[in-house]
Each structure stands twice: as structure tokens, then as C-alpha cells.
Amino acid sequence: MAILADLIEERTGLHYGVHDRDTLVEKISDRAVEAGFESLLDYYYFLRYDPEAATELDRVIDALVVGETYLFREFEPLRLAVTRFVEPLVRSGVRPRIWCAACATGEEPVTLAMLLAEAGVLERVQIVASDISERALSRARVGKFGRRSLRSIPSSELRARFVAEDRDGAPTVAPELLSAIEWRRINLNDPHQVASVGPCHLILCRNVLIYFSDDTTAKVVSHLSSALEPEGVLLVGVSESLLRFSTELECQEADRVFYYRKAT
Numbered sequence: 001m002a003i004l005a006d007l008i009e010e011r012t013g014l015h016y017g018v019h020d021r022d023t024l025v026e027k028i029s030d031r032a033v034e035a036g037f038e039s040l041l042d043y044y045y046f047l048r049y050d051p052e053a054a055t056e057l058d059r060v061i062d063a064l065v066v067g068e069t070y071l072f073r074e075f076e077p078l079r080l081a082v083t084r085f086v087e088p089l090v091r092s093g094v095r096p097r098i099w100c101a102a103c104a105t106g107e108e109p110v111t112l113a114m115l116l117a118e119a120g121v122l123e124r125v126q127i128v129a130s131d132i133s134e135r136a137l138s139r140a141r142v143g144k145f146g147r148r149s150l151r152s153i154p155s156s157e158l159r160a161r162f163v164a165e166d167r168d169g170a171p172t173v174a175p176e177l178l179s180a181i182e183w184r185r186i187n188l189n190d191p192h193q194v195a196s197v198g199p200c201h202l203i204l205c206r207n208v209l210i211y212f213s214d215d216t217t218a219k220v221v222s223h224l225s226s227a228l229e230p231e232g233v234l235l236v237g238v239s240e241s242l243l244r245f246s247t248e249l250e251c252q253e254a255d256r257v258f259y260y261r262k263a264t
């Protein structure tokens with residue numbers, strides 16, 4: 001159903017090519033039935049034109065997004081970000097502003113907060129973490145992770161310092177990490193929302209661009225670049241090279257990690 005795919009892409013950037021349309025229809029049909037619609041066309045009209053559609057569209061987004069993430073995922077770029085970009089800024093008296101721009105259920109900003117706490121600079125940085133999915137964010141805010149999220153923590157010391165178990169035995173993140181993070185709902189496909197975050201020294205936008213078309217990726221990267229301070233750095237996922245796009249960022253490499261830096 002092309003018109004539904006177009007609507008979803010227009011609102012969220014999520015791209016469903018011709019071969020992915022069956023999956024899209026399957027997921028949306030379930031949602032349409034739950035919401036009491038008898039046909040997908042009625043549901044489409046509702047989502048596009050009804051003034052009350054915003055809440056239902058949020059449910060559709062929650063049903064479509066892929067929230068796969070875990071602590072210490074693609075760890076090397078995070079380590080580099082802390083030692084090479086954040087610590088020097090702190091030493092020079094700047095309070096770095098870091099934005100995790102598609103944080104899903106929060107494992108990525110929490111990992112970053114752990115590394116910053118280990119480096120003794122957590123209180124001297126500002127971390128904003130955002131996602132389009134309110135459901136993912138509501139889980140992120142409470143800092144409870146499934147056991148799968150803990151599978152890559154590199155040492156038992158880190159785990160002992162930052163992860164406790166609640167009364168039900170669920171792994172829970174240390175409150176000092178959670179309270180260092182400002183959680184916000186930001187749709188990367190909306191330039192006004194991106195601009196509302198304000199200037200950042202470091203932006204992590206990892207493992208989300210793969211769900212966008214090239215056109216959308218180019219636009220999102222351009223808006224993220226505008227949100228970077230001069231010499232600010234953008235990190236994307238390890239499988240998300242930006243080299244085929246012309247951007248105002250320069251691709252640089254250190255310790256086998258590629259990153260994108262804004263010129264002064």
C-alpha cells in the first residue's frame with residue numbers, strides 16, 4: 001500500500017521499499033484492527049487527515065521502529081569519543097554537550113554516561129538522549145534493562161559499579177547515570193525538532209540512518225551538521241558510511257574509527 005508507506009516516510013523518514021511493503025502492511029493492519037478500523041484505506045484517511053490522529057500515529061511509530069540496542073554496542077567509537085573529544089574539551093574548561101539522537105531504550109547514552117563517570121567527567125558534561133518512540137523513551141527513563149542488554153559489558157567491575165538488581169531481580173542502572181541524562185522526544189525527520197536541541201559538541205546518530213532513504217539521510221545529516229558546534233563531531237553506526245553523500249563534514253579516522261567533523 002504505497003500511500004501508507006509514503007505517509008510513514010513523510011512523517012518519520014522510515015523508508016519501506018517495494019519489497020518491504022508486505023511487512024509494513026502486516027504491522028499496520030494489526031494496529032488498524034486494534035484501533036477499530038475496518039479497512040486500511042479508512043485507517044489511512046484517519047492517520048492523514050483527522051485532527052485527532054497524532055496519538056494513533058505514535059502507536060504506529062511504536063509498532064514500526066526497530067529498537068535493537070544493548071550496552072557497549074559498537075564500543076570503540078564511544079571510547080574514542082570520550083578520550084579524544086570529550087575529555088580534552090572538559091580540560092579546556094568547556095562543558096561539552098553530547099546528543100544521542102536515536103537512543104531507543106537508552107543503552108547507548110547510559111554506556112556513554114558510564115564511560116564518562118569512569119573518566120571522572122560525568123558531572124562536567126551535558127547529555128541529551130532522544131528518540132522518536134515514546135514507548136522506547138518511557139523504558140529508557142526508568143533505566144531497567146533486559147539481560148540481553150547486559151551481554152557486552154566489558155568487565156565485572158563496571159557491572160558491579162553501575163548495575164544493581166531491583167526487588168524483582170531486574171537489572172537497573174545506577175541513578176547517578178540516569179539523572180545525568182536529559183531525555184527528549186525528537187523526530188530526526190523534523191528539522192525544527194532537530195534545531196530545538198541546540199548546539200552540540202558531539203552527536204551520536206547510530207544505527208538509524210539505515211532505515212532512511214538516501215534523500216532523507218542527506219537531509220537529516222545536513223540538519224545534524226547545523227546542530228554541531230564548529231569542530232563538533234558526528235558519529236554514525238559502523239555500517240553507515242556517509243562517504244557517498246556530500247556533506248559539510250569531513251570524514252576523519254583515528255584508531256580505526258571513522259567520524260565526521262565539522263570545519264571551523
Ligand SMILES: C[S@@+](CC[C@H](N)C(=O)[O-])C[C@H]1O[C@@H](n2cnc3c(N)ncnc32)[C@H](O)[C@@H]1O
Pocket residue numbers: 012013014065066067068069070073101102103104105108130131132133136186187188189205206207208211237
Ligand atoms: C536500532 S535502534 C538504534 C539504537 C542505538 N542508537 C544503537 O545504536 O544501539 C534505532 C532507533 O531509531 C529510532 N528512530 C527511527 N526513526 C527515527 C526518527 N525519525 N527520529 C528519531 N529516532 C528514530 C527508533 O525508534 C529506534 O529506537
